[in-house]
Amino acid sequence: MLEITDLHAHYGLSHVLQGVTLTGAAGEVVSLFGRNGVGKTTIIKTIAGWVRPTSGSIRLDGADIGGRPADRICRMGLGIVPEDRRIFPGLSVLENLELGLHQTAGRSRSEKREALDRVLERFPRLKERRAQMGTTLSGGEQQMLAMARVMVGAPRVLLIDEPTEGLAPMIVDEIFGIITTLRDQGLLILLVEQNVHRAIAVTSRFYAIERGQVVFTGSAANADDRERLFGTIAV
Amino acid sequence: MLIDRAPAPTLPRARDAVHAIAVLFFTAALALGALGWWAGDSFYLRLATEALIFAGLAMSVDILLGYTGLLSLGQALWFGVGAYTSAVILRDVAASFWLAMGATLVVTTLAGTVGGLIANRVKGVYFALITFGLAQVVAKVVYNTRELGASDGLIGVPEITIPLGFATVDAANPAGFFLLVLALVALLYAGLAYLMDAPFGRTLIAIRANEKRVPFLGFNPLVHRMLAYVLAANVAALAGALYPMLRGFVSPELLFFQTSGNAVITVIVGGVGTLIGPVVGSVLLTALRSVVGTWTEHHLIVIGVLFMLSVVVMPKGLVGAVRPWLQRRLSGSESPR
Numbered sequence: 248m249l250e251i252t253d254l255h256a257h258y259g260l261s262h263v264l265q266g267v268t269l270t271g272a273a274g275e276v277v278s279l280f281g282r283n284g285v286g287k288t289t290i291i292k293t294i295a296g297w298v299r300p301t302s303g304s305i306r307l308d309g310a311d312i313g314g315r316p317a318d319r320i321c322r323m324g325l326g327i328v329p330e331d332r333r334i335f336p337g338l339s340v341l342e343n344l345e346l347g348l349h350q351t352a353g354r355s356r357s358e359k360r361e362a363l364d365r366v367l368e369r370f371p372r373l374k375e376r377r378a379q380m381g382t383t384l385s386g387g388e389q390q391m392l393a394m395a396r397v398m399v400g401a402p403r404v405l406l407i408d409e410p411t412e413g414l415a416p417m418i419v420d421e422i423f424g425i426i427t428t429l430r431d432q433g434l435l436i437l438l439v440e441q442n443v444h445r446a447i448a449v450t451s452r453f454y455a456i457e458r459g460q461v462v463f464t465g466s467a468a469n470a471d472d473r474e475r476l477f478g479t480i481a482v
Numbered sequence: 483m484l485i486d487r488a489p490a491p492t493l494p495r496a497r498d499a500v501h502a503i504a505v506l507f508f509t510a511a512l513a514l515g516a517l518g519w520w521a522g523d524s525f526y527l528r529l530a531t532e533a534l535i536f537a538g539l540a541m542s543v544d545i546l547l548g549y550t551g552l553l554s555l556g557q558a559l560w561f562g563v564g565a566y567t568s569a570v571i572l573r574d575v576a577a578s579f580w581l582a583m584g585a586t587l588v589v590t591t592l593a594g595t596v597g598g599l600i601a602n603r604v605k606g607v608y609f610a611l612i613t614f615g616l617a618q619v620v621a622k623v624v625y626n627t628r629e630l631g632a633s634d635g636l637i638g639v640p641e642i643t644i645p646l647g648f649a650t651v652d653a654a655n656p657a658g659f660f661l662l663v664l665a666l667v668a669l670l671y672a673g674l675a676y677l678m679d680a681p682f683g684r685t686l687i688a689i690r691a692n693e694k695r696v697p698f699l700g701f702n703p704l705v706h707r708m709l710a711y712v713l714a715a716n717v718a719a720l721a722g723a724l725y726p727m728l729r730g731f732v733s734p735e736l737l738f739f740q741t742s743g744n745a746v747i748t749v750i751v752g753g754v755g756t757l758i759g760p761v762v763g764s765v766l767l768t769a770l771r772s773v774v775g776t777w778t779e780h781h782l783i784v785i786g787v788l789f790m791l792s793v794v795v796m797p798k799g800l801v802g803a804v805r806p807w808l809q810r811r812l813s814g815s816e817s818p819r
Contacts, residue, residue: 295698296697297694297697297698316697316702317697317698318696318697318698318699318700318701318702318703321697321698321699321700322700326698327698329695329698333692333695335687335688335691335692335695336691337687337690337691337755338684338687338688338691342684345681345684346681346684346685346688346699346701347699348681349681349685349699349700349701350699350700351700352700396699400699400700
């Protein structure tokens with residue numbers, strides 16, 4: 248579904264991604280683990296079209312999306328929940344959600360309405376507070392809103408960057424619950440998460456990243472792979 | 483519809499309070515207009531008409547500043563394009579209101595697209611500078627073009643009668659033309675308020691809040707900024723097109739920075755991002771200018787001080803200051819969000 252081959256990217260002169268190759272299939276949670284500053288977020292940003300790759304290819308269902316504008320990539324069914332949640336001030340919870348409806352081209356009006364209703368049923372807190380300004384929600388609720396907004400867009404691939412940073416344990420549980428549900432619905436989820444012990448529980452496969460490269464890849468179900476991962480990133 | 487999309491039973495939204503202010507404003511304007519007609523006044527009606535015309539220009543600044551987050555320091559350009567197009571059509575082609583308005587829309591859409599492509603290459607302070615520069619360039623060109631009357635402006639725009647289907651309005655009749663302009667400004671307000679509350683307007687609000695985030699919801703921010711720019715240009719131009727009908731002439735001063743700057747001040751005093759704020763602000767500032775102008779020649783000093791005071795005391799403008807109070811009144815007792 249998602250195939251990344253020999254991806255390179257630069258921030259000015261600094262060579263951030265140095266030949267990343269990874270793949271993901273529908274119904275998988277693929278996690279990127281590594282210390283701070285090794286390029287995990289840059290991988291996500293490059294896939295989403297925020298950072299232009301210098302070379303290499305990014306294929307979504309066979310179509311090369313590398314270097315395309317972010318809005319086009321999004322309309323092709325690739326959603327992103329960025330690290331800072333970016334709830335739009337000046338808009339209510341419902342209006343924030345409705346902005347998400349434009350993602351993934353080719354949906355009919357009724358499909359969009361169903362998607363919105365489903366998401367509101369899934370997040371009763373948001374439904375209750377739909378008339379409230381988005382920025383008046385608590386940090387955890389804002390993260391829920393960011394997740395809900397991207398879910399309204401019915402993406403096939405979802406990139407999630409540090410979803411639990413700074414959030415209360417109960418909300419962390421809920422977020423991992425949502426990730427599991429989405430995975431079971433057949434989405435491919437590419438996850439960047441510092442909380443490796445929690446993330447590994449929902450992960451299918453993972454990539455350990457160091458200095459802009461994949462140093463090894465393994466299966467979360469395999470105890471040896473897990474040991475090696477913990478050794479590499481020293482958690 | 484599966485879910486009830488009406489706001490949850492908490493509070494009327496901020497926008498409802500703004501609409502209430504708009505209804506109050508237009509009702510009061512109608513009442514005062516009727517009073518003026520009854521009293522046979524002409525000076526105040528024409529002054530009020532001019533205030534409403536410049537309210538259109540201020541609304542166009544608000545679309546860019548209050549919704550899209552773009553400060554235009556050259557919106558007078560489009561006001562002037564409308565004024566000159568309308569004056570040329572009325573004087574040299576046909577004394578037809580509808581033809582003048584239609585030509586204004588066509589010319590502004592074409593020229594606005596070109597201007598928008600230039601101005602929207604940049605953001606922030608650079609956008610402000612480019613819009614300023616564009617307006618200065620065109621103002622100088624007009625100022626030096628003999629066919630457009632050069633520094634004297636275009637004079638001799640004929641007085642027109644405006645067929646509305648159910649009635650005919652004589653532009654020379656102060657009460658009649660005031661009513662027509664009031665109706666047009668009310669229509670513009672209603673149309674823009676509707677549009678800004680529709681998905682298009684919300685996308686603009688999202689762009690103002692964080693343009694980088696918008697592409698990840700599938701929107702192309704440049705396309706939306708262009709649409710907002712051309713829309714605002716047309717609003718300013720339609721207002722400008724009314725000007726020669728009121729005054730019988732247009733002058734290059736209409737395109738100068740003074741006009742653009744006044745429009746920005748009007749928006750800030752009235753309330754950024756409210757649409758009705760600029761209308762209220764325009765009427766207030768026009769009245770103030772007229773009243774203070776009768777006391778002293780140095781009325782700009784007084785108005786400058788008042789402007790600074792209003793920014794300090796009411797940073798959200800007049801409408802922004804009244805809104806929370808009105809929201810409370812509309813909802814009974816609870817405090818606003």
